[in-house]
Amino acid sequence: xxxxxxxxxxxxxxxxxxxxxxxxxxxxxxxxxxxxxxxxxxxxxxxxxxxxxxxxxxxxxxxxxxxxxxxxxxxxxxxxxxxxxxxxxxxxxxxxxxxxxxxxxxxxxxxxxxxxxxxxxxxxxxxxxxxxxxxxxxxxxxxxxxxxxxxxxxxxxxxxxxxxxxxxxxxxxxxxxxxxxxxxxxxxxxxxxxxxxxxxxxxxxxxxxxxxxxxxxxxxxxxxxxxxxxxxx
Amino acid sequence: xxxxxxxxxxxxxxxxxxxxxxxxxxxxxxxxxxxxxxxxxxxxxxxxxxxxxxxxxxxxxxxxxxxxxxxxxxxxxxxxxxxxxxxxxxxxxxxxxxxxxxxxxxxxxxxxxxxxxxxxxxxxxxxxxxxxxxxxxxxxxxxxxxxxxxxxxxxxxxxxxxxxxxxxxxxxxxxxxxxxxxxxxxxxxxxxxxxxxxxxxxxxxxxxxxxxxxxxxxxxxxxxxxxxxxxxxxxxxxxxxxxxxxxxxxxxxxxxxxxxxxxxxxxxxxxxxxxxxxxxxxxxxxxxxxxxxxxxxxxxxxxxxxxxxxxxxxxxxxxxxxxxxxx
Numbered sequence: 349x350x351x352x353x354x355x356x357x358x359x360x361x362x363x364x365x366x367x368x369x370x371x372x373x374x375x376x377x378x379x380x381x382x383x384x385x386x387x388x389x390x391x392x393x394x395x396x397x398x399x400x401x402x403x404x405x406x407x408x409x410x411x412x413x414x415x416x417x418x419x420x421x422x423x424x425x426x427x428x429x430x431x432x433x434x435x436x437x438x439x440x441x442x443x444x445x446x447x448x449x450x451x452x453x454x455x456x457x458x459x460x461x462x463x464x465x466x467x468x469x470x471x472x473x474x475x476x477x478x479x480x481x482x483x484x485x486x487x488x489x490x491x492x493x494x495x496x497x498x499x500x501x502x503x504x505x506x507x508x509x510x511x512x513x514x515x516x517x518x519x520x521x522x523x524x525x526x527x528x529x530x531x532x533x534x535x536x537x538x539x540x541x542x543x544x545x546x547x548x549x550x551x552x553x554x555x556x557x558x559x560x561x562x563x564x565x566x567x568x569x570x571x572x573x574x575x576x577x578x579x580x581x
Numbered sequence: 582x583x584x585x586x587x588x589x590x591x592x593x594x595x596x597x598x599x600x601x602x603x604x605x606x607x608x609x610x611x612x613x614x615x616x617x618x619x620x621x622x623x624x625x626x627x628x629x630x631x632x633x634x635x636x637x638x639x640x641x642x643x644x645x646x647x648x649x650x651x652x653x654x655x656x657x658x659x660x661x662x663x664x665x666x667x668x669x670x671x672x673x674x675x676x677x678x679x680x681x682x683x684x685x686x687x688x689x690x691x692x693x694x695x696x697x698x699x700x701x702x703x704x705x706x707x708x709x710x711x712x713x714x715x716x717x718x719x720x721x722x723x724x725x726x727x728x729x730x731x732x733x734x735x736x737x738x739x740x741x742x743x744x745x746x747x748x749x750x751x752x753x754x755x756x757x758x759x760x761x762x763x764x765x766x767x768x769x770x771x772x773x774x775x776x777x778x779x780x781x782x783x784x785x786x787x788x789x790x791x792x793x794x795x796x797x798x799x800x801x802x803x804x805x806x807x808x809x810x811x812x813x814x815x816x817x818x819x820x821x822x823x824x825x826x827x828x829x830x831x832x833x834x835x836x837x838x839x840x841x842x843x844x845x846x847x848x849x850x851x852x853x854x855x856x857x858x859x860x861x862x863x864x865x866x867x868x869x870x871x872x873x874x875x876x877x878x879x880x881x882x883x884x885x886x887x888x889x890x891x892x893x894x895x896x897x898x899x900x901x902x903x904x905x906x907x908x
Contacts (some may be wrong), residue, residue, distance in 0.1 A: 456782060458730070461729050462731070463671070463812060464765075464829060464833055464874075465682040465693070465833075466680070466681055466833070467681055467682055468679070469677055469680070471675055471677055472676050472678060473783070475592070475673050483783075485783060493731070495812075495874055496682055496872075496874075497874075499689070499692040499868055504682075523680060524826065526680050535678060536678075543662075544683060551679075551796075552681050552684070553685035554682075575708070
């Protein structure tokens with residue numbers, strides 16, 4: 349089975365990537381560029397037939413009322429860093445992706461209060477099969493992070509800087525990097541043996557740790573759909 | 582030959598008895614939930630979370646924002662948190678994708694917990710929102726000046742029969758034979774009222790399916806070790822941002838240890854197997870509850886006004902400092 353699939357993948361490449369997207373789901377699974385234990389289908393859990401693909405994709409966003417306040421300037425800046433240094437610079441120009449701030453835009457970036465150990469959330473709309481990027485309706489980080497505590501009773505807070513993360517704070521840049529990753533149609537995944545605290549799309553951000561730059565594997569998955577169409581990345 | 586036939590009949594009869602016994606035990610574990618409606622939900626101080634009156638919600642809820650339906654869940658014989666009966670492609674699917682605070686070790690899980698029990702899942706309620714009527718709402722549709730928006734979540738309530746309490750910080754919880762905890766899971770089928778989609782900046786569609794798969798699956802009849810806590814569950818209650826006391830999973834990625842060959846396993850720490858004694862000793866640590874959420878207040882507790890804190894990061898560059906166009 350594996351051998352048969354590899355043959356078919358090569359055939360696809362030879363004809364310039366004309367295989368239908370649904371077929372590429374199987375091809376991706378046995379593509380040579382997989383890490384140990386990589387369950388590639390998990391990264392597209394929200395798009396199981398891998399029909400979202402890229403075409404100079406643009407995300408238009410606006411600030412929500414909370415994050416637009418002056419005292420959240422640090423969060424706005426770290427959101428920019430997460431997009432710019434985390435995803436745009438690493439995936440462009442092969443898999444171009446851009447963001448634009450627009451007051452009438454559809455993507456709502458904000459901070460909200462929540463419960464449990466949640467730090468953030470993306471709300472992704474899976475539209476029809478021709479969606480070039482899933483519609484990202486919301487990206488938010490937790491505002492009332494002080495409701496989370498360390499075992500010694502210390503309230504947690506966001507680190508909104510660009511340096512090393514203090515041992516009693518959670519890195520805002522890392523958390524935004526993960527939420528923005530959901531805009532790439534990527535869901536949670538940690539390769540076998542990897543430290544989830546240092547994997548951008550692991551689903552967890554750890555106190556005092558950083559995971560600001562997506563790995564080559566994560567960039568690869570951000571590029572897969574583009575590659576399938578444009579045969580590059 | 583006759584002896585063989587006789588033994589076969591005896592074996593069949595014995596098997597039949599075993600089957601009957603199994604059926605019997607099955608009906609015991611599938612006994613209807615003791616969830617009752619009504620009653621006085623406001624507890625006396627201190628807050629008692631021995632909840633036997635966890636609200637149940639109808640499968641079709643109509644409010645000013647639209648119609649929230651979970652009727653497809655009523656056709657599921659043996660519910661699990663991961664059930665997704667609305668996976669048709671006729672609706673626009675909106676998936677919540679949460680990120681969480683990392684959990685370095687079992688010790689940290691114990692610290693976040695107030696109750697560790699061995700139990701069997703009795704029932705899993707239909708999905709509902711964190712609101713008084715359980716129906717759809719969204720912070721973009723609700724304005725309370727001076728109050729930070731609260732996230733709208735799709736939740737389900739899991740009732741377990743408590744077989745054994747391994748540790749607890751609260752006596753009233755430890756004395757309950759049944760508990761119900763609430764966790765994000767499930768889908769709702771949504772038809773929005775006219776104009777609401779535009780207010781939300783959502784694509785306009787006839788139907789939406791909103792929700793998220795749970796990080797940890799739980800199914801009716803399953804026996805496991807559950808790490809639980811108590812907290813104020815934020816939402817829209819009595820028409821305003823507020824919170825209600827609830828029992829919740831200590832950490833949505835790691836609150837369940839499953840019985841497996843060789844011991845207890847947790848999907849958050851694959852490759853790790855603990856013996857019941859090891860896990861029970863860990864659960865009984867003095868660190869139990871050390872980093873649990875703040876104790877919930879009784880009844881519906883309105884949200885506090887937002888107090889601005891200076892984070893020490895004044896704006897140093899204009900918004901949108903970077904803008905590229907590829908190729």
